[in-house]
Amino acid sequence: MAAEILDGKGISKQIQSETKTKVAQFVTQFGIKPVLAAVLVGDDPASHVYVRNKERACARVGIESQLHRMSSSSSTDDVLARVMQLNDDPIVNGILVQLPLPDQADARVVLDAIDPLKDVDAFHPHNVGLISQGRPRFLPCTPHGIVQMLKRYGIQTAGKQVCVIGRSDIVGKPMAMMLAQRDSELGPELANATVTLCHSRTTDLARTTVQADILIAAMGRPNFVTCEMIKPGAVVVDVGINRVGDRLVGDVDFDAAMTIASYVTPVPGGVGPLTVTMLLENTLMAAKLQRMESPSIRTSRIQPNA
Ligand code: NDP
Numbered sequence: 001m002a003a004e005i006l007d008g009k010g011i012s013k014q015i016q017s018e019t020k021t022k023v024a025q026f027v028t029q030f031g032i033k034p035v036l037a038a039v040l041v042g043d044d045p046a047s048h049v050y051v052r053n054k055e056r057a058c059a060r061v062g063i064e065s066q067l068h069r070m071s072s073s074s075s076t077d078d079v080l081a082r083v084m085q086l087n088d089d090p091i092v093n094g095i096l097v098q099l100p101l102p103d104q105a106d107a108r109v110v111l112d113a114i115d116p117l118k119d120v121d122a123f124h125p126h127n128v129g130l131i132s133q134g135r136p137r138f139l140p141c142t143p144h145g146i147v148q149m150l151k152r153y154g155i156q157t158a159g160k161q162v163c164v165i166g167r168s169d170i171v172g173k174p175m176a177m178m179l180a181q182r183d184s185e186l187g188p189e190l191a192n193a194t195v196t197l198c199h200s201r202t203t204d205l206a207r208t209t210v211q212a213d214i215l216i217a218a219m220g221r222p223n224f225v226t227c228e229m230i231k232p233g234a235v236v237v238d239v240g241i242n243r244v245g246d247r248l249v250g251d252v253d254f255d256a257a258m259t260i261a262s263y264v265t266p267v268p269g270g271v272g273p274l275t276v277t278m279l280l281e282n283t284l285m286a287a288k289l290q291r292m293e294s295p296s297i298r299t300s301r302i303q304p305n306a
Contacts, residue, residue, distance in 0.1 A: 003261040004153075006237070011149050012273035019280050020061040026287060033064045034287035036094040036120065036279075037086045041079060041105060042072035047098045054096070057276045063283055066092070076106045080113050087115040093290055094120035094283040099170075117289055120282035123169065131174060134181045137289070138282045143175040145274025146216065146237055151186050153263065155214070155235055158192035163212035165225070165251070167199045171218040171239055205229070217251035227256040236261045239271050 027033055036058055040051050051067065058065040068082055079101065086095045095118045101107045116126040122138040130137050139147075150157065157179050164179075166172035176197040178184060184191040196208055209215055209229040217225050218239035230236060240251030250267030257264045265271055 003236075003258045003264045005258075006149055006153060006235075006263050006265045006270060008145070008149055008265055008270040009273045011152050012145075012277040014152070015148060015274075015277045016057065016061055016280065019277070019284060023062040023284055026284060027062065030287075030291055032287075033062060034093050034283050035064045035066065035091055036096065036283045037066040037068060037089075037092045039068045039070065039079065039082055039086070039095070039097045041070040041074050041098070042102045044100065047100070051098050054276055054279060057280055058283070061280050063280060072102050074102070074105055076104070076109050079105050079110045083110060083113045087113075087118065092118065093287040094118055094279075096121050096279070117293065118286055120279055120286055121170075122174070122282070128169070128174070132177050134183065136185065138285060139178070139185065139278070140170065140174040141278040141282065142171050142218075142239060142271060142275045143178050144278040144281075146175065146239075146271060147178065147184065147186055147190050148278070149237075149265070149271075149274055150214075150235070151190055155263065156189040157214060158189045160193050160213040161211055162193040162195045162214045162216065163198060163209050164195060164216045164218065165198045165205070165209065166218035166220075166239070167197055168218065172197060172199075175216060175218070219251045221251050222249045223251070223253040225252040225257070227253070227260050230257055230260050232260050233262045234260075235263045236265070237271065238265050238267050241267060241272060 023034060038051050038054060040047060055065045086092050095114050097110055099107055111123045114124055116124045119127050120138060122140040127137055162179050164172050164176045176195045179191060179193040180195045181191040198205055198208055206229045210231050212231055212234055214235045215230060216237040220240055220242060222242040222244050236252055236257045238250035238252040242249050248268050254266060
Protein backbone atom coordinates (compact mmCIF):
# COMPACT_ATOMS: atom_id res chain seq x y z
CA MET A 1 0.00 0.00 0.00
CA ALA A 2 1.26 3.47 -0.84
CA ALA A 3 2.42 5.67 1.99
CA GLU A 4 0.42 8.64 3.19
CA ILE A 5 1.82 12.05 2.24
CA LEU A 6 2.61 14.35 5.13
CA ASP A 7 1.11 17.58 3.88
CA GLY A 8 3.43 20.25 5.24
CA LYS A 9 1.74 22.93 3.19
CA GLY A 10 -1.68 22.13 4.63
CA ILE A 11 -0.34 21.93 8.20
CA SER A 12 1.42 25.26 7.65
CA LYS A 13 -1.84 26.91 6.65
CA GLN A 14 -3.46 25.52 9.79
CA ILE A 15 -0.65 26.79 12.05
CA GLN A 16 -0.53 30.18 10.32
CA SER A 17 -4.22 30.63 10.91
CA GLU A 18 -3.62 29.92 14.62
CA THR A 19 -0.65 32.34 14.62
CA LYS A 20 -2.80 35.02 12.98
CA THR A 21 -5.32 34.76 15.82
CA LYS A 22 -2.55 34.97 18.43
CA VAL A 23 -0.97 37.96 16.68
CA ALA A 24 -4.35 39.73 16.65
CA GLN A 25 -4.66 39.08 20.39
CA PHE A 26 -1.17 40.50 20.92
CA VAL A 27 -2.06 43.61 18.90
CA THR A 28 -5.25 44.10 20.91
CA GLN A 29 -3.39 43.69 24.19
CA PHE A 30 -0.34 45.85 23.45
CA GLY A 31 -1.41 48.13 20.58
CA ILE A 32 1.64 47.20 18.50
CA LYS A 33 2.47 44.65 15.86
CA PRO A 34 5.34 42.19 16.21
CA VAL A 35 8.18 43.19 13.88
CA LEU A 36 10.62 40.90 12.07
CA ALA A 37 13.74 42.44 10.51
CA ALA A 38 15.48 40.47 7.75
CA VAL A 39 19.05 41.28 6.78
CA LEU A 40 19.77 40.28 3.19
CA VAL A 41 23.36 40.62 2.05
CA GLY A 42 24.23 40.31 -1.63
CA ASP A 43 22.42 39.05 -4.70
CA ASP A 44 21.96 35.31 -4.20
CA PRO A 45 18.69 34.63 -6.08
CA ALA A 46 17.61 31.80 -3.77
CA SER A 47 18.12 34.02 -0.71
CA HIS A 48 15.99 36.71 -2.31
CA VAL A 49 13.20 34.18 -2.88
CA TYR A 50 13.43 32.89 0.70
CA VAL A 51 13.27 36.40 2.15
CA ARG A 52 10.34 37.34 -0.07
CA ASN A 53 8.47 34.23 1.08
CA LYS A 54 9.12 35.18 4.69
CA GLU A 55 7.85 38.73 4.09
CA ARG A 56 4.66 37.39 2.50
CA ALA A 57 4.11 34.95 5.34
CA CYS A 58 4.54 37.78 7.87
CA ALA A 59 1.94 39.84 6.04
CA ARG A 60 -0.50 36.90 6.08
CA VAL A 61 -0.50 36.66 9.88
CA GLY A 62 -0.26 40.38 10.68
CA ILE A 63 3.45 40.57 11.53
CA GLU A 64 5.28 43.62 10.22
CA SER A 65 8.46 42.88 8.30
CA GLN A 66 11.45 45.03 7.52
CA LEU A 67 13.96 44.24 4.80
CA HIS A 68 17.53 45.46 5.28
CA ARG A 69 19.39 44.97 2.02
CA MET A 70 23.14 45.20 2.05
CA SER A 71 25.61 45.14 -0.81
CA SER A 72 27.43 41.93 -1.73
CA SER A 73 30.71 43.63 -0.78
CA SER A 74 29.62 44.11 2.87
CA SER A 75 32.26 43.11 5.39
CA THR A 76 31.73 41.31 8.69
CA ASP A 77 31.90 44.72 10.41
CA ASP A 78 29.31 46.20 8.06
CA VAL A 79 26.83 43.42 8.80
CA LEU A 80 27.69 43.53 12.50
CA ALA A 81 26.92 47.25 12.58
CA ARG A 82 23.49 46.60 11.06
CA VAL A 83 22.78 43.80 13.53
CA MET A 84 23.79 46.03 16.47
CA GLN A 85 21.48 48.75 15.21
CA LEU A 86 18.60 46.26 15.04
CA ASN A 87 19.48 44.88 18.49
CA ASP A 88 19.11 48.40 19.88
CA ASP A 89 15.93 49.22 17.98
CA PRO A 90 13.04 48.74 20.42
CA ILE A 91 10.60 48.44 17.51
CA VAL A 92 12.29 45.28 16.21
CA ASN A 93 11.37 41.99 17.90
CA GLY A 94 13.03 39.41 15.69
CA ILE A 95 16.20 39.54 13.59
CA LEU A 96 17.09 37.08 10.89
CA VAL A 97 20.25 37.21 8.85
CA GLN A 98 19.62 35.31 5.64
CA LEU A 99 22.34 32.72 4.99
CA PRO A 100 24.62 32.20 3.22
CA LEU A 101 26.58 35.43 3.64
CA PRO A 102 29.18 36.38 1.02
CA ASP A 103 32.59 34.79 1.72
CA GLN A 104 34.18 37.90 3.23
CA ALA A 105 31.47 38.20 5.93
CA ASP A 106 31.88 35.77 8.82
CA ALA A 107 28.44 34.29 9.50
CA ARG A 108 29.40 32.89 12.90
CA VAL A 109 30.55 36.29 14.16
CA VAL A 110 27.40 37.93 12.83
CA LEU A 111 24.99 35.34 14.23
CA ASP A 112 26.70 35.44 17.62
CA ALA A 113 26.06 39.19 17.75
CA ILE A 114 22.26 38.92 17.50
CA ASP A 115 20.53 39.69 20.79
CA PRO A 116 19.47 36.23 22.07
CA LEU A 117 16.01 37.65 22.82
CA LYS A 118 15.63 38.59 19.14
CA ASP A 119 17.27 35.44 17.78
CA VAL A 120 14.20 33.99 16.05
CA ASP A 121 16.26 31.43 14.11
CA ALA A 122 17.58 30.08 17.46
CA PHE A 123 21.18 30.02 16.19
CA HIS A 124 22.79 31.98 19.04
CA PRO A 125 24.95 29.82 21.36
CA HIS A 126 22.84 30.94 24.32
CA ASN A 127 19.68 29.66 22.68
CA VAL A 128 21.37 26.48 21.47
CA GLY A 129 22.53 25.87 25.05
CA LEU A 130 18.99 26.28 26.35
CA ILE A 131 17.72 23.81 23.75
CA SER A 132 20.36 21.28 24.71
CA GLN A 133 19.30 21.58 28.35
CA GLY A 134 15.69 20.98 27.41
CA ARG A 135 14.46 24.47 28.35
CA PRO A 136 14.30 26.27 25.01
CA ARG A 137 13.54 29.94 24.59
CA PHE A 138 13.05 29.60 20.82
CA LEU A 139 12.93 26.32 18.94
CA PRO A 140 14.86 26.21 15.67
CA CYS A 141 12.40 26.63 12.83
CA THR A 142 12.96 23.52 10.69
CA PRO A 143 13.15 20.95 13.52
CA HIS A 144 10.21 22.63 15.26
CA GLY A 145 8.18 22.49 12.06
CA ILE A 146 8.92 18.78 11.73
CA VAL A 147 7.80 18.06 15.29
CA GLN A 148 4.63 20.09 14.75
CA MET A 149 3.89 18.05 11.64
CA LEU A 150 4.45 14.73 13.43
CA LYS A 151 2.20 15.89 16.24
CA ARG A 152 -0.61 16.90 13.94
CA TYR A 153 -0.51 13.52 12.20
CA GLY A 154 -0.56 11.73 15.56
CA ILE A 155 2.95 10.31 15.06
CA GLN A 156 4.78 9.86 18.37
CA THR A 157 8.54 9.71 18.76
CA ALA A 158 8.75 8.34 22.32
CA GLY A 159 10.43 4.94 22.37
CA LYS A 160 11.07 5.04 18.62
CA GLN A 161 14.34 4.60 16.78
CA VAL A 162 15.00 7.86 14.96
CA CYS A 163 17.78 8.30 12.44
CA VAL A 164 18.78 11.82 11.42
CA ILE A 165 21.10 12.08 8.41
CA GLY A 166 23.06 15.34 8.54
CA ARG A 167 24.63 17.11 11.52
CA SER A 168 24.34 20.78 10.58
CA ASP A 169 23.76 23.37 13.30
CA ILE A 170 20.59 24.45 11.52
CA VAL A 171 18.79 21.14 11.08
CA GLY A 172 20.45 17.85 12.01
CA LYS A 173 22.00 18.63 15.40
CA PRO A 174 19.06 20.52 16.91
CA MET A 175 16.64 17.93 15.50
CA ALA A 176 18.54 15.10 17.19
CA MET A 177 18.84 17.09 20.41
CA MET A 178 15.13 17.87 20.56
CA LEU A 179 13.92 14.34 19.90
CA ALA A 180 16.29 12.82 22.47
CA GLN A 181 15.03 15.07 25.31
CA ARG A 182 12.97 13.75 28.21
CA ASP A 183 10.21 16.16 27.42
CA SER A 184 9.33 18.76 24.83
CA GLU A 185 7.18 21.83 24.45
CA LEU A 186 4.73 19.55 22.68
CA GLY A 187 4.75 16.81 25.30
CA PRO A 188 6.88 13.77 26.21
CA GLU A 189 5.38 11.70 23.40
CA LEU A 190 7.19 14.02 20.97
CA ALA A 191 10.56 13.52 22.68
CA ASN A 192 12.10 10.41 24.27
CA ALA A 193 13.35 8.92 21.01
CA THR A 194 16.52 6.87 20.65
CA VAL A 195 18.36 9.00 18.14
CA THR A 196 21.21 8.11 15.81
CA LEU A 197 22.87 11.09 14.13
CA CYS A 198 24.58 10.18 10.85
CA HIS A 199 26.92 12.17 8.63
CA SER A 200 29.31 11.77 5.73
CA ARG A 201 31.77 9.74 7.82
CA THR A 202 29.14 7.23 8.97
CA THR A 203 30.15 3.78 7.80
CA ASP A 204 27.47 1.66 6.17
CA LEU A 205 24.80 4.33 6.42
CA ALA A 206 22.04 2.06 5.08
CA ARG A 207 22.54 -0.43 7.92
CA THR A 208 21.59 2.34 10.37
CA THR A 209 18.86 4.01 8.36
CA VAL A 210 17.01 0.76 7.70
CA GLN A 211 16.49 0.30 11.43
CA ALA A 212 14.80 3.65 11.88
CA ASP A 213 11.11 3.96 12.67
CA ILE A 214 11.46 7.63 11.75
CA LEU A 215 14.06 8.64 9.17
CA ILE A 216 14.91 12.32 8.77
CA ALA A 217 17.13 13.20 5.81
CA ALA A 218 18.88 16.60 5.88
CA MET A 219 21.94 16.17 3.68
CA GLY A 220 21.51 18.21 0.52
CA ARG A 221 22.05 15.17 -1.76
CA PRO A 222 19.31 14.73 -4.38
CA ASN A 223 17.35 11.45 -4.18
CA PHE A 224 20.09 9.88 -2.03
CA VAL A 225 17.81 7.85 0.24
CA THR A 226 16.60 4.82 -1.69
CA CYS A 227 14.12 2.07 -0.95
CA GLU A 228 16.75 -0.26 0.54
CA MET A 229 17.62 2.37 3.15
CA ILE A 230 14.07 2.58 4.49
CA LYS A 231 12.49 0.25 7.05
CA PRO A 232 9.08 -0.98 5.85
CA GLY A 233 6.41 1.18 7.49
CA ALA A 234 8.84 3.92 8.54
CA VAL A 235 7.98 7.61 8.66
CA VAL A 236 10.25 9.44 6.19
CA VAL A 237 10.85 13.16 6.60
CA ASP A 238 12.73 14.76 3.71
CA VAL A 239 14.33 18.08 4.63
CA GLY A 240 16.52 18.37 1.55
CA ILE A 241 15.88 21.00 -1.09
CA ASN A 242 18.00 20.40 -4.18
CA ARG A 243 17.70 21.96 -7.59
CA VAL A 244 18.02 19.39 -10.36
CA GLY A 245 17.56 21.06 -13.73
CA ASP A 246 14.42 23.11 -13.34
CA ARG A 247 12.98 20.90 -10.58
CA LEU A 248 13.29 20.93 -6.81
CA VAL A 249 13.86 17.50 -5.32
CA GLY A 250 14.54 16.24 -1.84
CA ASP A 251 17.21 13.97 -0.39
CA VAL A 252 14.82 11.02 -0.62
CA ASP A 253 13.78 9.13 -3.74
CA PHE A 254 10.14 10.07 -3.23
CA ASP A 255 8.53 7.47 -5.52
CA ALA A 256 10.56 4.67 -3.97
CA ALA A 257 9.79 5.85 -0.43
CA MET A 258 6.07 5.91 -1.23
CA THR A 259 6.17 2.17 -1.93
CA ILE A 260 7.68 1.16 1.41
CA ALA A 261 7.14 3.85 4.07
CA SER A 262 3.98 4.62 6.04
CA TYR A 263 4.33 8.41 5.73
CA VAL A 264 6.51 10.56 3.47
CA THR A 265 6.97 14.32 3.16
CA PRO A 266 7.00 15.67 -0.41
CA VAL A 267 9.48 18.21 -1.79
CA PRO A 268 8.31 20.86 -2.33
CA GLY A 269 5.32 21.18 -0.02
CA GLY A 270 6.66 19.24 2.96
CA VAL A 271 9.10 20.63 5.49
CA GLY A 272 9.85 23.91 3.65
CA PRO A 273 6.57 25.72 4.35
CA LEU A 274 6.73 24.67 8.01
CA THR A 275 10.14 26.29 8.44
CA VAL A 276 8.75 29.69 7.46
CA THR A 277 5.68 29.15 9.61
CA MET A 278 7.69 28.45 12.75
CA LEU A 279 9.69 31.62 12.13
CA LEU A 280 6.41 33.53 12.50
CA GLU A 281 5.68 31.76 15.78
CA ASN A 282 9.16 32.64 17.03
CA THR A 283 8.70 36.29 16.09
CA LEU A 284 5.47 36.43 18.06
CA MET A 285 7.21 34.70 20.96
CA ALA A 286 10.06 37.24 20.79
CA ALA A 287 7.57 40.11 20.86
CA LYS A 288 5.91 38.63 23.95
CA LEU A 289 9.23 38.03 25.68
CA GLN A 290 10.32 41.59 25.01
CA ARG A 291 7.06 42.93 26.42
CA MET A 292 7.76 40.95 29.58
CA GLU A 293 11.34 42.27 29.74
CA SER A 294 10.38 45.93 29.32
CA PRO A 295 6.65 46.46 29.26
CA SER A 296 6.96 50.23 29.09
CA ILE A 297 8.69 50.41 25.71
CA ARG A 298 7.19 50.64 22.28
CA THR A 299 3.78 52.08 22.91
CA SER A 300 1.57 53.77 20.33
CA ARG A 301 3.12 52.25 17.20
CA ILE A 302 -0.20 51.44 15.64
CA GLN A 303 -2.32 54.37 14.69
CA PRO A 304 -6.06 53.92 15.08
CA ASN A 305 -7.42 52.06 12.03
CA ALA A 306 -3.89 51.09 10.91
P1 NDP B 1 24.73 21.13 5.45
O1 NDP B 1 25.42 21.11 4.14
O2 NDP B 1 25.10 22.13 6.46
O3 NDP B 1 24.87 19.69 6.13
C1 NDP B 1 24.71 18.53 5.38
C2 NDP B 1 24.93 17.35 6.29
O4 NDP B 1 24.73 16.17 5.53
C3 NDP B 1 26.35 17.28 6.86
O5 NDP B 1 26.30 16.94 8.22
C4 NDP B 1 27.01 16.18 6.03
O6 NDP B 1 27.98 15.44 6.74
C5 NDP B 1 25.83 15.29 5.73
N1 NDP B 1 26.06 14.54 4.52
C6 NDP B 1 26.39 15.00 3.29
N2 NDP B 1 26.57 13.98 2.44
C7 NDP B 1 26.36 12.86 3.13
C8 NDP B 1 26.39 11.47 2.80
N3 NDP B 1 26.71 11.05 1.57
N4 NDP B 1 26.13 10.58 3.77
C9 NDP B 1 25.81 10.99 5.02
N5 NDP B 1 25.75 12.28 5.39
C10 NDP B 1 26.02 13.20 4.46
O7 NDP B 1 23.20 21.20 5.07
P2 NDP B 1 21.90 21.75 5.88
O8 NDP B 1 21.63 20.96 7.09
O9 NDP B 1 21.96 23.23 5.97
O10 NDP B 1 20.79 21.41 4.78
C11 NDP B 1 20.57 20.08 4.35
C12 NDP B 1 19.52 20.11 3.26
O11 NDP B 1 18.31 20.60 3.81
C13 NDP B 1 19.84 21.02 2.08
O12 NDP B 1 19.29 20.46 0.92
C14 NDP B 1 19.10 22.31 2.41
O13 NDP B 1 18.76 23.04 1.25
C15 NDP B 1 17.88 21.74 3.07
N6 NDP B 1 17.23 22.64 4.03
C16 NDP B 1 15.88 22.67 3.98
C17 NDP B 1 15.18 23.43 4.86
C18 NDP B 1 13.70 23.40 4.78
O14 NDP B 1 13.07 24.28 5.30
N7 NDP B 1 13.12 22.38 4.16
C19 NDP B 1 15.84 24.25 5.87
C20 NDP B 1 17.27 24.10 5.90
C21 NDP B 1 17.93 23.30 5.00
P3 NDP B 1 29.35 16.11 7.29
O15 NDP B 1 28.97 16.90 8.50
O16 NDP B 1 30.20 14.94 7.61
O17 NDP B 1 29.87 16.97 6.17
